[in-house]
Amino acid sequence: MSGGQIHDEDISASSQWSESTAARYGRLDCEEGDGAWCPEITVEPDHLKEFLQIDLRSLYFITLVGTQGRHAGGIGNEFAQMYKIKYSRDGSRWISWRNRQGKQVIEGNRNAYDIVLKDLEPPIIARFVRFMPVTDHSMNVCMRVELYGCEWLDGLVSYNAPAGEQMSLPLYPVYLNDSVYDGAVIHSMTEGLGQLTDGVCGLDDFTLSHVYNMWPGYDYVGWNNESFSSGFVEIMFEFDRTRNFTTMKVHCNNMFNRHVKTFRQVVCYFRSESDWEAVPLSFSPVVDEKNPSARFVTVNLANHMASAIKCQFYFADAWMLFSEITFQSDTAMYNTTLAPPKTGLPPNTQLEEDPRHKVDDSNTRILIGCLVAIIFILVAIIVIILWRQVWQKMLEKASRRMLDDELTASLSIQSETFGYNHNRSGTTSEQESNSTYERIFPLGPDYQEPSRLICKLPEFAQSSEEPASTSTAASKSTTATVVQDGVPHYAEADIVNLQGVTGSNTYAIPAVTMDLLSGKDVAVEEFPRKLLTFKEKLGEGQFGEVHLCEAEGMQEFMNKEFLFDIPEDQPVLVAVKMLRSDANKNARNDFLKEIKIMSRLKDPNIIRLLAVCIYSDPLCMITEYMENGDLNQFLSRHEPEGQFALLSNAPTVSFNNLCYMATQIASGMKYLSSLNFVHRDLATRNCLVGKTYTIKIADFGMSRNLYSGDYYRIQGRAVLPIRWMSWESILLGKFTTASDAWAFGVTLWEILNFCKEQPYSQLTDEQVIENTGEFFRDQKRQIYLPQPVLCPDSLYKIMLSCWRRNTKERPSFQEIHRALLDIQP
Numbered sequence: 137m138s139g140g141q142i143h144d145e146d147i148s149a150s151s152q153w154s155e156s157t158a159a160r161y162g163r164l165d166c167e168e169g170d171g172a173w174c175p176e177i178t179v180e181p182d183h184l185k186e187f188l189q190i191d192l193r194s195l196y197f198i199t200l201v202g203t204q205g206r207h208a209g210g211i212g213n214e215f216a217q218m219y220k221i222k223y224s225r226d227g228s229r230w231i232s233w234r235n236r237q238g239k240q241v242i243e244g245n246r247n248a249y250d251i252v253l254k255d256l257e258p259p260i261i262a263r264f265v266r267f268m269p270v271t272d273h274s275m276n277v278c279m280r281v282e283l284y285g286c287e288w289l290d291g292l293v294s295y296n297a298p299a300g301e302q303m304s305l306p307l308y309p310v311y312l313n314d315s316v317y318d319g320a321v322i323h324s325m326t327e328g329l330g331q332l333t334d335g336v337c338g339l340d341d342f343t344l345s346h347v348y349n350m351w352p353g354y355d356y357v358g359w360n361n362e363s364f365s366s367g368f369v370e371i372m373f374e375f376d377r378t379r380n381f382t383t384m385k386v387h388c389n390n391m392f393n394r395h396v397k398t399f400r401q402v403v404c405y406f407r408s409e410s411d412w413e414a415v416p417l418s419f420s421p422v423v424d425e426k427n428p429s430a431r432f433v434t435v436n437l438a439n440h441m442a443s444a445i446k447c448q449f450y451f452a453d454a455w456m457l458f459s460e461i462t463f464q465s466d467t468a469m470y471n472t473t474l475a476p477p478k479t480g481l482p483p484n485t486q487l488e489e490d491p492r493h494k495v496d497d498s499n500t501r502i503l504i505g506c507l508v509a510i511i512f513i514l515v516a517i518i519v520i521i522l523w524r525q526v527w528q529k530m531l532e533k534a535s536r537r538m539l540d541d542e543l544t545a546s547l548s549i550q551s552e553t554f555g556y557n558h559n560r561s562g563t564t565s566e567q568e569s570n571s572t573y574e575r576i577f578p579l580g581p582d583y584q585e586p587s588r589l590i591c592k593l594p595e596f597a598q599s600s601e602e603p604a605s606t607s608t609a610a611s612k613s614t615t616a617t618v619v620q621d622g623v624p625h626y627a628e629a630d631i632v633n634l635q636g637v638t639g640s641n642t643y644a645i646p647a648v649t650m651d652l653l654s655g656k657d658v659a660v661e662e663f664p665r666k667l668l669t670f671k672e673k674l675g676e677g678q679f680g681e682v683h684l685c686e687a688e689g690m691q692e693f694m695n696k697e698f699l700f701d702i703p704e705d706q707p708v709l710v711a712v713k714m715l716r717s718d719a720n721k722n723a724r725n726d727f728l729k730e731i732k733i734m735s736r737l738k739d740p741n742i743i744r745l746l747a748v749c750i751y752s753d754p755l756c757m758i759t760e761y762m763e764n765g766d767l768n769q770f771l772s773r774h775e776p777e778g779q780f781a782l783l784s785n786a787p788t789v790s791f792n793n794l795c796y797m798a799t800q801i802a803s804g805m806k807y808l809s810s811l812n813f814v815h816r817d818l819a820t821r822n823c824l825v826g827k828t829y830t831i832k833i834a835d836f837g838m839s840r841n842l843y844s845g846d847y848y849r850i851q852g853r854a855v856l857p858i859r860w861m862s863w864e865s866i867l868l869g870k871f872t873t874a875s876d877a878w879a880f881g882v883t884l885w886e887i888l889n890f891c892k893e894q895p896y897s898q899l900t901d902e903q904v905i906e907n908t909g910e911f912f913r914d915q916k917r918q919i920y921l922p923q924p925v926l927c928p929d930s931l932y933k934i935m936l937s938c939w940r941r942n943t944k945e946r947p948s949f950q951e952i953h954r955a956l957l958d959i960q961p
């Protein structure tokens with residue numbers, strides 16, 4: 137009314153006080169005319185003949201009404217304290233509205249200006265609505281009114297059905313009548329609508345009701361099989377016009393333990409114009425004896441044209457209870473073509489929005505505009521975020537695919553370098569070694585468990601303690617796969633896990649069947665065992681020990697370059713790695729393989745194999761003794777030169793010597809990288825310190841107790857030095873010279889901190905992995921190791937370059953070596 141959708145000519149009244157209080161001024165909130173509709177004479181009690189009538193031009197489902205008196209800027213003071221509503225669907229039969237308790241009178245206004253809203257329970261389905269003021273004393277009455285609801289698209293004008301019955305349960309009766317039916321109820325219900333169209337669906341338990349304070353069975357209309365000899369209940373539905381029906385939905389109770397079930401069959405007859413179609417439509421839903429919940433049963437009406445439908449619902453049990461029946465028809469077509477604007481209202485428009493949620497019209501528009509804008513912005517943000525994620529995932533997939541390709545390629549190249557063909561230099565290859573630790577995928581469920589072997593290639597494992605039992609299991613099963621497989625492909629078949637003969641790592645090296653004993657494959661000579669004298673134990677592992685020994689006549693075995701300061705006739709100190717005599721065949725094989733590979737590494741900054749004892753057991757390999765132990769412990773017990781060291785009398789290492797040691801590590805790595813040898817665990821703990829700050833890179837493996845905190849154990853799986861690992865090694869299992877460069881950066885950082893602090897010591901292992909995710913995402917949220925106090929900018933720059941996200945942008949060891957040489961004064 138106040139929105140203007142209802143035209144003046146559709147608002148009429150029984151009478152009007154004056155032209156300025158005509159019906160058309162009866163719109164809620166309307167201040168035109170004299171401010172309201174006022175009837176001609178005083179309304180006497182119980183003398184209902186005055187009304188304000190609204191013609192909605194088609195059927196509407198009305199759920200709420202509002203009333204207001206005449207205020208007229210303070211001049212008026214007329215209002216209706218009470219009123220009734222009458223409605224009609226056809227304009228001839230008028231029905232008095234009653235609430236669910238049967239009361240007709242509605243409480244109206246208490247002053248001339250406030251709007252009073254009333255929920256219509258039950259709602260009205262009507263085209264015409266009349267507001268009829270009621271007064272209990274003589275007074276002038278004026279009204280302004282409003283209707284709220286939506287168009288009744290079902291088009292149903294009435295249903296005729298047998299009257300609902302009463303069910304006798306042991307404790308109480310259940311009334312299954314249609315208590316709000318607005319037609320005539322004599323023997324059966326005729327010409328009305330009621331509970332089956334009130335929009336309220338019954339509960340699973342029909343004895344309970346949605347509607348507060350109503351009797352058991354209130355929501356349902358129900359019939360007993362015994363009252364119907366035919367075995368069905370016939371309901372006739374009349375519509376406002378001929379419609380094209382798609383479906384009928386019947387909300388049925390199915391409490392089978394109370395002998396209530398949905399119908400077992402429905403037969404529907406259609407009447408268009410005045411004739412009934414000869415062939416009815418029949419449908420048999422599945423009778424559900426498992427699920428007792430109430431449900432809508434949908435009947436396909438197959439686009440039948442009709443203005444009336446007669447349906448026979450067959451009993452499946454003693455009782456049949458319906459709470460709602462709706463019809464879906466092709467109304468759009470009818471509204472636009474067959475039923476051109478009979479009404480002034482556009483089809484499907486809401487009569488009036490619920491004013492409880494209504495704001496001023498212009499405000500609403502602004503509000504909606506703002507909301508739409510906000511939604512657009514949010515959607516845009518979401519799309520951008522999703523797009524970025526998808527993009528990153530694609531990137532990652534691509535890189536994983538690349539990893540797989542490279543893996544296959546590089547492994548076959550590696551096998552040339554370390555395999556049968558005795559190509560010692562292996563220099564032809566530009567490929568980097570790529571192999572897969574067992575990968576971990578902390579970033580989410582998309583990360584797949586790699587099917588590849590856990591391998592470290594081409595490498596050795598060595599002296600230390602017990603390996604993690606889990607990795608032993610893993611490696612065993614891996615080996616088993618290899619054996620079963622038998623496919624002659626390096627990457628998957630020729631890899632044997634090396635438990636580190638004395639070490640712990642789940643490493644692998646090429647499983648070549650070396651005839652080591654023939655000696656032709658090994659570049660080191662047999663040393664007479666009897667010339668070795670045991671002095672002390674340097675280390676211990678699962679399959680053997682490393683001993684400090686005196687060796688007589690070792691000079692012969694040493695390169696000229698090492699000999700200048702060793703007296704010819706005196707015994708030299710050597711480190712001897714020995715395989716335990718009770719070691720199994722696998723361990724023995726692995727030991728021989730380690731010898732083979734180590735024998736090829738000849739660089740002043742890499743552990744050098746001087747000789748072996750393989751003609752008899754126990755198998756031994758001999759390297760020179762590095763009297764200062766590993767670099768980590770060495771630096772830990774030293775201090776930088778300065779006040780503190782002077783006062784505490786602690787041994788010091790000069791900055792120059794730090795640089796010197798770092799340069800040697802870079803040099804050793806330059807050599808390894810020239811062989812495409814990927815170390816995978818470069819750290820100060822894996823470097824040995826000899827006399828005068830000489831450094832040799834070794835690889836102790838992962839199970840020295842002292843360094844267990846440097847390795848992250850993924851439950852039941854790999855053990856990884858995550859704080860030294862590049863993002864791609866952690867996330868993609870990709871190990872290359874570039875990831876060795878990353879680890880070098882961390883090693884450099886350790887050196888400049890005198891190994892007094894673990895990298896990212898403030899972060900837990902999990903946070904380190906999260907940080908790895910940030911390195912991957914590269915959104916400036918990654919945390920870099922801080923510049924050590926002693927570290928000049930030039931050195932920190934080298935570190936940062938080692939931690940570049942893009943592997944190609946990281947410096948080669950050649951470049952790192954060069955840069956370090958330049959830093960040294």
Ligand code: DJQ
Pocket residue numbers: 596597598599674675682711712713737742743745757758759760761762763765766815824833834835836837
């Ligand atoms: C690589 C290795 C030497 C066993 C402790 C105190 C010491 C030895 C990647 C290449 C570069 N280089 O070495 N891989 C594997 N090996 C080793 C060790 C260090 N280890 C563990 C010690 C240790 C010395 C020497 N002086 N002081 O226990 N390897 C092989 C080794 C050990 C003895 C003889 C031959 C080889 O890490």
